[in-house]
Amino acid sequence: MTSETITTHTTTATAAGSWRLGGLELTRIGYGAMRLAGPNAWGPPPDRYQAVAVLRAAVQAGVTHIDTSDYYGPHVVNDLIREALHPYPENLHIATKVGARRTPDRRWPAALSADELVRAVHDNLTRLSLPALDLVNLRMTSTKSAADIVAPFAVLARLREQGLIRHLGVSNVSTEQVQAAQGIAPVSAVQNHYNIASRRGDALVDWCAEQDIAYVPYYPLGGFRPLQAEALDRVAHELGATARQVALAWLLQRSPNILLIPGTSALAHLRENIAAATLTLPTEALSTLNALTTNAR
Ligand SMILES: NC(=O)c1ccc[n+]([C@@H]2O[C@H](COP(=O)([O-])OP(=O)(O)OC[C@H]3O[C@@H](n4cnc5c(N)ncnc54)[C@H](OP(=O)(O)O)[C@@H]3O)[C@@H](O)[C@H]2O)c1
Numbered sequence: 001m002t003s004e005t006i007t008t009h010t011t012t013a014t015a016a017g018s019w020r021l022g023g024l025e026l027t028r029i030g031y032g033a034m035r036l037a038g039p040n041a042w043g044p045p046p047d048r049y050q051a052v053a054v055l056r057a058a059v060q061a062g063v064t065h066i067d068t069s070d071y072y073g074p075h076v077v078n079d080l081i082r083e084a085l086h087p088y089p090e091n092l093h094i095a096t097k098v099g100a101r102r103t104p105d106r107r108w109p110a111a112l113s114a115d116e117l118v119r120a121v122h123d124n125l126t127r128l129s130l131p132a133l134d135l136v137n138l139r140m141t142s143t144k145s146a147a148d149i150v151a152p153f154a155v156l157a158r159l160r161e162q163g164l165i166r167h168l169g170v171s172n173v174s175t176e177q178v179q180a181a182q183g184i185a186p187v188s189a190v191q192n193h194y195n196i197a198s199r200r201g202d203a204l205v206d207w208c209a210e211q212d213i214a215y216v217p218y219y220p221l222g223g224f225r226p227l228q229a230e231a232l233d234r235v236a237h238e239l240g241a242t243a244r245q246v247a248l249a250w251l252l253q254r255s256p257n258i259l260l261i262p263g264t265s266a267l268a269h270l271r272e273n274i275a276a277a278t279l280t281l282p283t284e285a286l287s288t289l290n291a292l293t294t295n296a297r
Pocket residue numbers: 031032033034035067068097139171172191192217218219220221222223224226244261262263264265266268269270272273
């Protein structure tokens with residue numbers, strides 16, 4: 001396979017298959033929209049036309065899972081999604097996050113009080129122009145205590161009972177916190193930091209698979225610190241792919257409950273990432289990459 005063949009523009013996200021999240025079908029290759037705002041997810045994009053084009057291209061390429069939050073911008077990314085894609089195709093599912101807010105100095109403090117969470121859900125509904133949100137992730141802070149998730153998750157569970165949310169997820173959480181949340185309402189997704197070089201989440205990935213919970217790794221490409229490893233480059237070269245495609249293909253092969261939301265503001269990168277859907281890593285390449293992670297943990 002050459003890089004020319006795996007970056008073909010006819011590749012669609014559906015080639016990597018999909019995951020059933022309740023009654024929703026999410027392509028395993030989705031799109032993370034955070035990068036569409038300005039630097040550090042703050043303010044407007046440098047090129048609004050380009051941001052709208054990236055969103056439309058993702059959907060045209062078959063992506064049915066877009067990850068966002070009203071605190072990206074703030075509001076900017078949700079406004080772009082509405083502008084680019086509303087009225088939404090029936091099969092498109094937008095996942096959002098609540099539990100943080102932005103301050104003018106661009107920090108992300110927690111916003112986990114009942115008032116803040118209710119307001120955040122309504123802000124997402126309004127900005128995205130939706131009657132109900134398909135998936136809302138409760139983003140926790142650095143605390144890993146099970147007790148800390150109970151009150152905020154119960155607030156979201158009540159909003160779900162009211163019909164404003166279809167499915168609930170949790171983010172930045174420990175296994176104990178997922179279990180505590182499950183005691184309140186079904187948990188459909190976990191969104192934690194995880195990638196080929198950062199695998200502290202290994203046990204939780206496997207546990208979620210047993211529980212039929214989607215695991216949505218954020219920073220699949222390293223986030224603000226791009227993945228860099230000689231072995232990754234070597235495998236990519238051997239397969240005629242790019243290192244980023246190999247990193248995404250590794251995640252797809254890691255476990256069937258992993259759903260990808262790579263972020264990009266560039267059309268060419270979007271196409272390159274989606275084309276990872278057709279990349280199968282042979283056993284030998286997987287061994288090399290698995291060894292890399294052991295060293296890079
Ligand atoms: N739950 C949480 O706490 C949390 C935290 C962070 C992020 N998230 C979610 O996770 C999603 C993914 O995370 P992320 O965007 O921060 O990190 P990421 O997907 O690991 O990496 C994005 C970075 O990689 C670059 N990139 C993407 N594709 C590329 C390619 N093919 N070639 C070269 N560079 C490429 C992007 O730059 P370009 O724009 O130039 O392509 C951007 O700088 C976000 O969109 C967001 O929805 C959630």
